[in-house]
Amino acid sequence: SYEVTQPPSVSVSPGQTATITCSGDALQRQYAYWYQQRPGQAPVLVILQDRVRPSGIPERFSGSNSGTTATLTISAVQADDEADYYCQAADRTTTFVVFGGGTKLTVL
Amino acid sequence: QLIESGGGLVQPGGSLRLSCEVSGFAFSRFWMSWVRQAPGKGLEWVARIKSAGSEKDYVDSVKGRFVISRDNAKNILYLQMNSVRVDDTAVYYCVRHLDTPPGGYFDYWGRGTLVTVSS
Numbered sequence: 001s002y003e004v005t006q007p008p009s010v011s012v013s014p015g016q017t018a019t020i021t022c023s024g025d026a027l028q029r030q031y032a033y034w035y036q037q038r039p040g041q042a043p044v045l046v047i048l049q050d051r052v053r054p055s056g057i058p059e060r061f062s063g064s065n066s067g068t069t070a071t072l073t074i075s076a077v078q079a080d081d082e083a084d085y086y087c088q089a090a091d092r093t094t095t096f097v098v099f100g101g102g103t104k105l106t107v108l
Numbered sequence: 109q110l111i112e113s114g115g116g117l118v119q120p121g122g123s124l125r126l127s128c129e130v131s132g133f134a135f136s137r138f139w140m141s142w143v144r145q146a147p148g149k150g151l152e153w154v155a156r157i158k159s160a161g162s163e164k165d166y167v168d169s170v171k172g173r174f175v176i177s178r179d180n181a182k183n184i185l186y187l188q189m190n191s192v193r194v195d196d197t198a199v200y201y202c203v204r205h206l207d208t209p210p211g212g213y214f215d216y217w218g219r220g221t222l223v224t225v226s227s
Contacts, residue, residue: 033213035151042201042217043151054215086151090211096165097141097153097211 004070004089006100013108018074020103022087025068032070033088034063036081037102043086047072074105082107110202115221118192122225128185128202128218136160136180139205142187143214144198152198155187156205165209170196192225199223 004024012018022032032050035043045054047063050070060075070089074081087100114126126142141156155166155176164176175188185202199222203214 030211031213035214037151042219043214044217045213045215048213048215088151088213095210096156096167097208097213099151099153102150 003091003098004087004100006085006087006103008101009104009106011106011108012077014077014079016077018077018081018105020072020074020085020087020105022070022072022089022100023068024089024100026089026092026098027065027068027070028092030089030092032063032065034061034070034072035086035088036083037086038083046085077105077107079107081105110204110216110218112200112202112218112221115200115223117224117226118189119227120192120194120225122192124189124192124223126187126189126200126202126221126223130183130185130202133204133216135178135183135185139208139212140176140178140185141203141205141214142176142185143201143203143217144196145201145220146195146198149198154200156208157185189223192223194225197223197225 003026034047037043050065051063062073084102086102109131111129118124142154157176173191177186199220201220202218204216
């Protein structure tokens with residue numbers, strides 16, 4: 001089981017907005033982080049500390065955290081955004097890193 | 109740049125040592141971790157080590173079997189895998205671990221090395 005839960009899949013048409021959620025008690029008073037993993041590649045950090053974009057990540061990527069639900073929003077989705085997206089937080093008991101199960105974003 | 113090596117096929121109960129050569133940043137100043145991904149599955153944090161190597165933590169499933177270590181003079185991170193099991197089969201990523209402890213996140217990732225445990 002996962003400390004944080006994501007939907008297995010999300011589908012969106014090009015140009016539309018994709019919303020991927022991440023829920024769990026681990027997000028209470030903890031930052032959420034998001035990674036993009038394209039097929040056959042290593043993950044890439046796209047959002048840190050709930051809403052901060054690392055250098056080089058397009059402004060189309062944004063994040064938020066309401067306390068028990070973190071959200072990754074991708075605006076004006078492109079075919080190149082098709083990938084698996086993982087949220088990450090910290091276990092409230094051990095303080096170790098925990099990942100969600102991942103969400104496969106399909107661009108129709 | 110993080111370059112992992114040492115992966116391969118190993119029998120259940122056997123041992124393997126993974127290495128990660130690091131360049132491009134001051135390796136000795138940062139916590140480092142190993143993250144793994146079983147085939148077709150999600151990501152799992154495995155172990156972390158403090159900059160000087162004085163503190164180490166492990167996920168419960170590998171505690172007592174895996175040992176993380178580092179050589180700051182050579183800029184190399186290691187993962188000694190002992191008593192491996194079939195469910196240790198995964199791609200193992202070397203990652204730089206920031207804002208830890210507690211929690212934290214991973215900003216630099218290697219390309220990974222595949223470990224297959226099978227008889």
